Amino acid sequence: MISTSVPKRLAILLLAVLTVLALFPVWGKLVFAAKFAFLMQKLTGIMILAILAMSLDLLVGMAGLVSLGHAAFFGLGGYMLAMLSPQYEAANLWLVLPAAVATSALAATVVGFLSIRSSGIYFIMVTLAFGQMGFYFFNDSKAAGGSDGAYVHVKPAVEAFGVTLLDLDQKLTFFYVALGAMVAVYAFLKVLLASPFGRVVSAIGVNENRVQGLGFNPRAYKLAAFVIAGGVAGLAGVLATTQYGFVSPASLGWHQSAHVLVMVILGGMGTLFGPVLGAFILELAHFAFESMTDHWLLPMGALIIAIVLLLPKGVAGLLLQWGKDKEDAT
Amino acid sequence: MSQSDFILETRALTKVFGGLVANSEVTIGFRERQAHAVIGPNGAGKSTFVNLLTGHLTPSGGQVLLKGANIAGFPAHKVSRLGIGRSYQKTNVFPSFTCFENTRLAAQSRLATSMRFFRPACSYKAVSEQAGCALEAAGLGSKASRMAGALSYGEQRQLEIAMVLATAPEILVLDEPLAGMGKEESEKMVGLLKGLARDYTLILVEHDMDAVFAIAEVLSVMVNGTLLESGPLEQVRASRAVQDAYLGDGAEAY
Numbered sequence: 108m109i110s111t112s113v114p115k116r117l118a119i120l121l122l123a124v125l126t127v128l129a130l131f132p133v134w135g136k137l138v139f140a141a142k143f144a145f146l147m148q149k150l151t152g153i154m155i156l157a158i159l160a161m162s163l164d165l166l167v168g169m170a171g172l173v174s175l176g177h178a179a180f181f182g183l184g185g186y187m188l189a190m191l192s193p194q195y196e197a198a199n200l201w202l203v204l205p206a207a208v209a210t211s212a213l214a215a216t217v218v219g220f221l222s223i224r225s226s227g228i229y230f231i232m233v234t235l236a237f238g239q240m241g242f243y244f245f246n247d248s249k250a251a252g253g254s255d256g257a258y259v260h261v262k263p264a265v266e267a268f269g270v271t272l273l274d275l276d277q278k279l280t281f282f283y284v285a286l287g288a289m290v291a292v293y294a295f296l297k298v299l300l301a302s303p304f305g306r307v308v309s310a311i312g313v314n315e316n317r318v319q320g321l322g323f324n325p326r327a328y329k330l331a332a333f334v335i336a337g338g339v340a341g342l343a344g345v346l347a348t349t350q351y352g353f354v355s356p357a358s359l360g361w362h363q364s365a366h367v368l369v370m371v372i373l374g375g376m377g378t379l380f381g382p383v384l385g386a387f388i389l390e391l392a393h394f395a396f397e398s399m400t401d402h403w404l405l406p407m408g409a410l411i412i413a414i415v416l417l418l419p420k421g422v423a424g425l426l427l428q429w430g431k432d433k434e435d436a437t
Numbered sequence: 438m439s440q441s442d443f444i445l446e447t448r449a450l451t452k453v454f455g456g457l458v459a460n461s462e463v464t465i466g467f468r469e470r471q472a473h474a475v476i477g478p479n480g481a482g483k484s485t486f487v488n489l490l491t492g493h494l495t496p497s498g499g500q501v502l503l504k505g506a507n508i509a510g511f512p513a514h515k516v517s518r519l520g521i522g523r524s525y526q527k528t529n530v531f532p533s534f535t536c537f538e539n540t541r542l543a544a545q546s547r548l549a550t551s552m553r554f555f556r557p558a559c560s561y562k563a564v565s566e567q568a569g570c571a572l573e574a575a576g577l578g579s580k581a582s583r584m585a586g587a588l589s590y591g592e593q594r595q596l597e598i599a600m601v602l603a604t605a606p607e608i609l610v611l612d613e614p615l616a617g618m619g620k621e622e623s624e625k626m627v628g629l630l631k632g633l634a635r636d637y638t639l640i641l642v643e644h645d646m647d648a649v650f651a652i653a654e655v656l657s658v659m660v661n662g663t664l665l666e667s668g669p670l671e672q673v674r675a676s677r678a679v680q681d682a683y684l685g686d687g688a689e690a691y
Contacts, residue, residue: 303551303558306542310531317529320493322517322546322604331552 113380114430121380129286132279147278148350153390154285155346158292160370160382162339165296167368168377169305170332171312175231175364176218176238180211180337182359184344186245187211189257189354197264200275204263208341214241215337219330226315238361246356256355259348275349285346289383292339296379299335308332312377373414375423384422388414443502444469444638445490445521445608450499450509452485459485461662462499467608472634474641474653478682482662483642484526487612490640491523492516517546522606524597526613526642532586536577536596539585540568543603568603575599576629591622598629608638615645627651650674658682 113121127134131150136143159181166172187207192198222233245251252258265273275281299305307328310318315325348354357363366389374385392410396403418425443466452460460482467473477483488494490501492513501509503519511519531539541558544567545551559565572578575595580588585596594614601609614630615623627648633639634652643649649656650670657667660682666673673679 298557299554301557301559302555303545303548303553303561303564305554306538306545306558307551310534310542313531313533314529316493316513317525317531318542319513320491320517320523320525320529321543321600322514323551324512324514328551 114427117426117430120426120430125290129283132282144278147282149390149394151278151282151285151350152347153386154289155343155350156367156370156390157289157383157386158346159340159343159367160374160386161292161296161379162336162343163367164371164376164379164382165299165308165332165336165339167371168375168379168382169300169312170308170329171315172223172329172333173231173368174234174333175361175368176234176236176241177336177340177367178361178363179218179238179241179359180215180340181344181347181363181367182245182354182356183214183241184208184211184341185348185354185358186251186257186344187341188263188345188348189259190251192259192261192263195260197261198259200263200265204342204345207345208338211341211344212334212338215334215340216330219333219337223326223329223333235361235364238359238364242356242360245359254356256353259352259354262349262352281350285350288342288346292342293379293383296339300379304328304331309377369411373411373421375418375421375427378421378423378427381421381423384426388422443467444504445640446502447486447490448500448502450486450489450501451497452482452489452494453497458662460489460496463659463662463664465657465664465667467638467640468655469638470635471655472630472639472641472653473655473657474643474649475657475659476643476646476649477659477665480661481659483659484612485662486659487523487610487642490516491521491610517604517606520605520607521610522601522604522608523610524601524612524614526616528590528593528597530585530588530593530596530600532584534585535582536572536585536588536599537568537581539596540571540599540603541565543600544568544571544605546604567605571599571603574602574633576625589622591618591625594618594622594626595629598633602633606637608640609633610640610642612642613644614641615643615648623648 132147135146139146163174163177166174166177184207187210188203191203191206218237222230222237225233246254262275264271265275273280273284275284300309307318307323311325311328319325370385370389371382373389374383375381393403393407396406414422446466448464449462450460451462463486475483475486485494489496492511492515496509499509500507503521508516508519534542541564544564545558548564572581575598577592577595577599580592585593588596598614615626618626623645630652641649641653653670655668656670656673658665658673658679665682666676666679
């Protein structure tokens with residue numbers, strides 16, 4: 108489950124898929140014509156969800172912490188952007204982004220400190236409770252727009268010395284910003300997992316008691332992982348709110364948390380690339396079924412059940428097996 | 438308190454689970470660089486004793502003195518950092534890590550902190566060296582890049598020892614290192630443990646009497662959570678009470 112290296116063939120395949128995705132603005136226009144603009148928006152949104160899914164994988168797949176409140180840090184990041192943005196002017200991204208990420212990380216420190224002393228089903232329930240607290244906090248607060256949510260009318264400005272570097276209002280630009288962020292977060296988590304810290308966290312997910320016996324305080328490492336995951340979720344929240352110009356209490360709720368958890372599990376826990384695939388499969392299947400029938404939940408449920416039954420280690424498990432087989436054969 | 442001549446000792450160490458007294462006022466002293474075996478029938482409280490020594494359980498009463506300082510109630514990670522390394526009765530290696538990664542993780546615990554987020558773990562030279570030495574010492578030098586889950590049972594037990602050694606302990610607490618091993622594997626392990634007995638203070642909890650007599654210099658016998666007898670090997674072996682309680686009625690030859 109905790110494989111640090113991706114087999115070569117699989118790495119090539121994944122890079123190829125990434126390239127196809129990166130070139131979508133070129134070929135998508137020709138293939139989809141009328142639906143192109145909508146699909147651009149869809150894919151951008153999925154890449155942002157993939158970032159959220161990877162951050163949750165650090166907890167669920169690596170540290171063995173199944174959180175059902177992870178979306179709270181996602182939504183909080185989004186709300187921070189909305190609250191910090193002036194109403195009719197652009198906020199400075201270099202200020203609001205770190206502020207939002209830091210707020211999410213700080214909230215994760217408090218929630219993590221209080222919830223990590225529990226484990227298993229109790230940890231799930233405690234994080235669920237904290238997530239719902241976040242939901243109701245924003246749902247009931249007038250300053251944040253209550254149940255209507257909060258708006259970002261002007262997208263944050265990305266400037267250096269008064270020169271605009273990126274115009275986030277441009278759909279194409281934002282597509283590549285989301286893609287770049289997704290790749291950067293993957294690389295960041297990959298480096299993190301290869302570090303001494305990452306090794307300890309990965310081992311905690313396998314056998315916490317033994318890790319403690321070796322001389323590590325598991326609670327400290329789990330808390331640090333929780334804070335890092337919370338910060339990355341906050342980053343995803345800022346991106347999502349920038350994209351839609353809007354954030355609602357639902358983005359903090361347990362429904363969103365569970366949705367991301369399903370992405371992680373279907374994609375393959377503890378692999379990082381698996382949850383990214385999970386995000387794409389789940390969201391694109393949702394879109395496809397929805398455009399075919401009003402009863403899209405039925406085939407959607409069938410798909411999830413099929414993947415869980417046939418691929419207990421998720422889509423990534425199947426791919427890793429394929430990659431290894433090829434490697435053994437050569 | 439006067440400096441005792443024990444590196445590690447317990448005084449009236451007691452552990453109660455609800456109504457069950459698992460360890461009752463156990464007082465044992467362990468001398469530096471001595472191989473000391475703790476034996477006893479199933480349910481005698483040996484595993485509880487090991488868990489109390491290493492911080493995996495909190496005592497209900499009594500003291501654990503490491504070089505005169507009471508460490509009773511310290512959490513397991515602190516005890517490990519004070520130089521008491523333990524192996525587990527149940528194989529407890531990380532199956533999805535290679536052998537080397539297992540010992541490297543263990544060696545990494547001797548860094549001031551592992552809250553290091555960016556430099557790859559494999560670039561810490563001193564850690565890697567320590568991990569390599571531990572693998573060699575446990576006889577697994579040639580298996581460094583094998584996945585731990587793919588090792589034979591005996592090799593996994595060796596890796597278990599290697600991981601403890603990689604934490605550079607002063608005192609080794611080995612909980613049934615021979616459990617579940619075949620004859621050949623056992624012999625190999627006994628040879629390994631004999632070597633370790635020369636360099637470390639060895640506390641050995643074991644069922645296998647042949648192994649105990651081959652390795653240990655001092656023997657403590659536990660029965661029903663209490664210490665029955667403690668002393669040099671021959672003396673304990675000759676004790677009437679021990680023979681009755683544990684070794685059989687003396688008709689069996691060793």
